Amino acid sequence: MKIAKTDTKPSLKIPTAVMKMTDLSRDEHAELHTCGNAVVVLKEHLTAKELIDTVASLQKLATELTVHLAKLCGPCHDCDNCPSDGFDDEKGRITLPDYLMDAIGLHHDAKLEALVNEEAGTVTIGESEYEYDLSDVPEGFLDVLIASGVCIFALEKHLMLEDTVYGEE
Incomplete structure (x- = not known):
């Protein structure tokens, strides 16, 4: 879901250090995208290069989260009663x-x-x-x-x- 963040009341606070790591400006409008248990904040206007860089960053995060889950679960040990066997x-x-x-x-x-x-x-x-x-x-x-x-x-x-x-x- 995409939500335009246009009100001037601070309801979402992003630390200054984080803002400096991005190209987001305190004065420009942002878009909020809800993603289940996460929120993505985007500049309201992006160039093609900025959009490509954003997509690459989100893909990297998705990969890191997937690797975290995989490491947590550990490797498959070919259990006799694996729930994935024939799972549909x-x-x-x-x-x-x-x-x-x-x-x-x-x-x-x-x-x-x-x-x-x-x-x-x-x-x-x-x-x-x-x-x-x-x-x-x-x-x-x-x-x-x-x-x-x-x-x-x-x-x-x-x-x-x-x-x-x-x-x-």
Whole structure:
């Protein structure tokens, strides 16, 4: 999402040292781009060279963050029950018709899990105890991590536990 930052009231404070490292001026307007858990501040007007340099800087940051996540998860050890084996986002998520979700009082987007009772030959479907898993990772990004040899089991564990993986806790 792009937002033009034109008001004069200081609602976003950037340290002077950071401003000096950029070509942003205190007097010019800026654009704010929201990116999930980040905000990107751009000059309102950029030359082609400035735009290219900005894109390159953002690509470098994306690479650094991806490497951080990969190092955190560690290398793949070819586990017997790796969650990436045969993973298909479309096939991997359990869904129920809306009328059944309504009947059991769950939001239509709730994440579900199945519990198997082999002795009784039954499967119980209920709301998952976790909010995130591999199905929440963009497909292309997950493909890059798998192809790079990142431990997907560790990634899914971090997702399910919702532990802090970047910054100090």
